[in-house]
Amino acid sequence: MSAKNATDAEQIAVTFSPMAADPLLMAPFEIAMAMYRHWLGATSRLLRDQCAHLQNLAECDDPLNMLVCQTEFAEKSVVAGLDELRRGVDTITDTACGHFAAGGSLPQ
Numbered sequence: 019m020s021a022k023n024a025t026d027a028e029q030i031a032v033t034f035s036p037m038a039a040d041p042l043l044m045a046p047f048e049i050a051m052a053m054y055r056h057w058l059g060a061t062s063r064l065l066r067d068q069c070a071h072l073q074n075l076a077e078c079d080d081p082l083n084m085l086v087c088q089t090e091f092a093e094k095s096v097v098a099g100l101d102e103l104r105r106g107v108d109t110i111t112d113t114a115c116g117h118f119a120a121g122g123s124l125p126q
Contacts, residue, residue, distance in 0.1 A: 045114065052113040053106065060102040067091075067098060 071091040078084040 049110055049113050053110050056106050056109040060106065064098060064102070067094065
């Protein structure tokens with residue numbers, strides 16, 4: 019790509035070499051990327067649960083079944099949300115600990 023057609027972001031990306039960067043400086047970016055990947059996956063899973071719930075609601079034929087369906091979904095949502103939170107914290111912790119255990123120890 020010629021410099022004439024490159025955007026500012028592309029020019030900055032070409033000059034920035036993550037391999038040459040200090041591992042201690044890269045740690046926050048790696049942790050943030052792990053966090054974002056996890057939360058995007060969590061959002062996808064929770065949206066699928068909501069779609070299944072809406073399908074179940076559409077199949078309800080009386081108000082009592084609808085109430086039961088809503089209650090079950092509320093319970094499942096709380097449990098799933100807490101599980102995703104726990105897994106998110108584990109992901110961030112594993113990424114941070116793995117980064118520093120792999121030779122990126124803090125300076126003395």
